[in-house]
Amino acid sequence: MQKKHVVLYVEGPTDEEFYNQLKEHIKKKIPERKFKVDSIDVICINGIAKFSTKLLAKFKKETLKKHPNEQIVVFLCYDYDVFEYGVHPPINRDQLEADLYRLGASKVIRLVANRTIEDWFMHDEQGILRYLRLKKETKIKGANGLEKIKYLFNCANRVYQKGSKVENFIKHLNMDIICSKICNEISSLCIELGSECLICHQKKEK
Numbered sequence: 001m002q003k004k005h006v007v008l009y010v011e012g013p014t015d016e017e018f019y020n021q022l023k024e025h026i027k028k029k030i031p032e033r034k035f036k037v038d039s040i041d042v043i044c045i046n047g048i049a050k051f052s053t054k055l056l057a058k059f060k061k062e063t064l065k066k067h068p069n070e071q072i073v074v075f076l077c078y079d080y081d082v083f084e085y086g087v088h089p090p091i092n093r094d095q096l097e098a099d100l101y102r103l104g105a106s107k108v109i110r111l112v113a114n115r116t117i118e119d120w121f122m123h124d125e126q127g128i129l130r131y132l133r134l135k136k137e138t139k140i141k142g143a144n145g146l147e148k149i150k151y152l153f154n155c156a157n158r159v160y161q162k163g164s165k166v167e168n169f170i171k172h173l174n175m176d177i178i179c180s181k182i183c184n185e186i187s188s189l190c191i192e193l194g195s196e197c198l199i200c201h202q203k204k205e206k
Helices: 013-028 048-066 093-103 117-132 145-155 175-181 183-193 198-205
Strands: 004-010 039-044 071-079 107-113
Touching: 004 013, 004 048, 004 183, 013 039, 013 117, 013 175, 013 183, 039 048, 048 071, 048 093, 071 093, 071 183, 093 107, 107 117, 107 183, 117 145, 117 175, 175 183
Parallel strands: 004 039, 004 071, 071 107
Antiparallel strands: none
């Protein structure tokens, strides 16, 4: 049987840390804690604008060379907000997918955080407050997840900069809480890796 490799291309270091933790969380939900794929990588591209160039270069020079003659499933992981209002989106997603298929990808799946990955983080408000050592009753201000996290970090005399790694931040988040809220968005990854999540399996059967 042909081997299968999954690769997740993500925007920044914080995303990379989150998706690495997410894959381990999914693994715990799989019988015998074994993915139904042979290998999986999470690769940081460092910016949505570089997806079309840097991603394709990494796919050719790294992924294809390391996994010859294997099925390769590519997940494009990015925030929806960069496409929400822009007249000229930072990447042509359809063209990127076509290029990946042309180069040898077996499947390309978009895994999109709605609206930002910080909105996902904010599903565990108490975990963030504990990490920042703020009171449980702290009022949270902001129109979206990114603004709220920036506000909370400011309350703790710290700075949250999107795209930069925040030491131990992701480790303090409750993945059970977050995953229960973002099941629709991550279901394709859960299914590909072999999760027994009931909701994911219901989606697969439709």
